[in-house]
Amino acid sequence: MRHFPIFLALSERIVAVSGGGDAALAKLRLLMKTEAALHVYATAPAPEIEAWANEGRLSLHRRPLESTDLTGAALVYAADEDTVRDARTQTLAHEAGVLLNVVDNLADSQFITPAIVDRDPVTVAIGTEGAAPVLARAIKAHLEETLPAATGPLARIGQAFRKMAEHLPHGRARRDFWSAYYFDAGPRALPRGKAAVEQALDDLLAEHLDRRERPGFVSFVGSGPGDPDLLTLKARRLLDRADVVLYDRLAPQPILELARREALMIEVGKTGFGPSTPQESINALLVEHATKGAQVVRLKGGDPTLFARLDEEIDALTGHEIAYEIVPGITAASASVAAIGQSLTKRGRNASVRLLTAHDTEGFADHDWRALAAPGEVAAVYMGKRAARFLQGRLLMHAASPDTPVTIVANAARPTQAVIPASLATLAAALDACPDGPALILYGLAPRNALPTIHQIRQEVS
Numbered sequence: 482m483r484h485f486p487i488f489l490a491l492s493e494r495i496v497a498v499s500g501g502g503d504a505a506l507a508k509l510r511l512l513m514k515t516e517a518a519l520h521v522y523a524t525a526p527a528p529e530i531e532a533w534a535n536e537g538r539l540s541l542h543r544r545p546l547e548s549t550d551l552t553g554a555a556l557v558y559a560a561d562e563d564t565v566r567d568a569r570t571q572t573l574a575h576e577a578g579v580l581l582n583v584v585d586n587l588a589d590s591q592f593i594t595p596a597i598v599d600r601d602p603v604t605v606a607i608g609t610e611g612a613a614p615v616l617a618r619a620i621k622a623h624l625e626e627t628l629p630a631a632t633g634p635l636a637r638i639g640q641a642f643r644k645m646a647e648h649l650p651h652g653r654a655r656r657d658f659w660s661a662y663y664f665d666a667g668p669r670a671l672p673r674g675k676a677a678v679e680q681a682l683d684d685l686l687a688e689h690l691d692r693r694e695r696p697g698f699v700s701f702v703g704s705g706p707g708d709p710d711l712l713t714l715k716a717r718r719l720l721d722r723a724d725v726v727l728y729d730r731l732a733p734q735p736i737l738e739l740a741r742r743e744a745l746m747i748e749v750g751k752t753g754f755g756p757s758t759p760q761e762s763i764n765a766l767l768v769e770h771a772t773k774g775a776q777v778v779r780l781k782g783g784d785p786t787l788f789a790r791l792d793e794e795i796d797a798l799t800g801h802e803i804a805y806e807i808v809p810g811i812t813a814a815s816a817s818v819a820a821i822g823q824s825l826t827k828r829g830r831n832a833s834v835r836l837l838t839a840h841d842t843e844g845f846a847d848h849d850w851r852a853l854a855a856p857g858e859v860a861a862v863y864m865g866k867r868a869a870r871f872l873q874g875r876l877l878m879h880a881a882s883p884d885t886p887v888t889i890v891a892n893a894a895r896p897t898q899a900v901i902p903a904s905l906a907t908l909a910a911a912l913d914a915c916p917d918g919p920a921l922i923l924y925g926l927a928p929r930n931a932l933p934t935i936h937q938i939r940q941e942v943s
């Protein structure tokens with residue numbers, strides 16, 4: 482780097498320009514954006530220069546530059562477009578010790594004027610050390626297009642608010658505030674004028690200060706079976722305000738997208754089987770963020786109170802006196818039974834329903850198989866894919882009818898939903914037709930005939 486880019490404070494400083502033609506005009510157009518005291522030395526100045534002088538925007542001297550003119554000057558431009566006169570300016574500049582630019586003469590210049598993208602107070606200066614003016618112009622054109630015109634006014638209004646923003650602690654809190662201003666609240670308010678932007682800044686600061694004062698809090702939120710339409714209004718609102726969201730692997734993307742843009746999204750990689758984040762690490766993350774004052778959403782599929790290790794996470798919080806709430810969600814059993822057009826309970830058939838898992842942390846889970854084997858019983862079996870054979874064996878052993886209807890519902894309430902009707906005798910084989918993704922076994926229920934299931938429709942089509 483042969484030229485070091487700096488931004489020079491020119492307010493009230495003298496900048497001398499020797500010359501009154503096109504080269505001088507080009508430099509003056511840029512210099513007039515500054516607050517410098519501009520002095521132009523030209524015997525035959527262009528009409529624009531005369532006009533600017535009449536408007537008081539520069540001082541015009543209809544004579545050549547003299548050495549005394551440069552006393553205390555910050556910069557001088559040799560812009561006579563004449564080698565002899567430019568050389569004279571160069572000598573005067575050297576004697577006075579003032580930084581010199583000879584227009585279109587890199588070798589004799591001590592500084593160069595960059596290409597400028599002006600979104601005052603945001604200024605981008607582009608320099609190529611004279612190597613590639615075409616490239617500099619292309620970069621400038623690109624930036625002119627990509628930097629919204631609102632950048633300047635927003636930065637100017639924001640600048641006056643910097644002292645106020647110091648009420649927020651350094652670091653993330655302040656960064657979050659400014660990014661909410663520049664990328665959201667600011668651009669939205671700008672069309673309504675400066676006062677509206679200032680009001681938006683006030684409101685935003687109040688909101689962010691309030692957030693700081695709130696103690697950390699954890700919401701255990703049920704995200705339902707996967708369809709964002711099946712989220713509760715409360716779940717949506719909490720996602721919209723969360724500082725931190727902890728979610729399991731395979732949490733549906735459309736639901737994650739409802740989280741606040743600035744929220745810290747942490748995947749805690751928990752699936753029924755396969756690689757998972759240890760429960761202790763999840764507990765530790767919850768405690769860590771809530772202790773820092775974050776509003777944490779712990780998102781759990783379906784309902785957070787069913788097969789979701791909720792109690793372990795609550796125990797971790799209460800151990801640190803962190804407050805929490807539980808926000809219910811639609812559980813997989815509800816979504817699955819809706820998919821087959823049935824009820825979970827029915828007068829005269831079953832007055833109770835079991836929600837059970839065929840697989841727990843210790844392996845296959847034992848149940849009151851004899852009771853379940855009785856005619857008319859209904860159970861929703863969670864995490865049943867791997868335990869289907871075990872379930873089938875136990876129930877047949879306890880004299881359940883091999884004809885008992887069993888329906889597998891995979892990816893309930895998701896675009897890939899599939900319903901696989903079977904019986905207790907054919908359950909294990911039916912699982913081979915089960916697509917990837919979470920699946921629930923509805924024991925004792927067949928799809929209602931009047932309502933063709935997606936699976937049946939698929940079979941008819943194929």
Ligand code: SAH
Nearest residue numbers: 706783784812813863864892893919920921
């Ligand atoms: N808390 C969740 C259950 C977590 S256990 C709830 O209330 O739904 C995970 C099991 O839930 C999966 O193995 C599967 O059996 C079931 N499950 C979750 N989402 C499902 C879906 N969209 N379709 C079918 N079963 C689902």
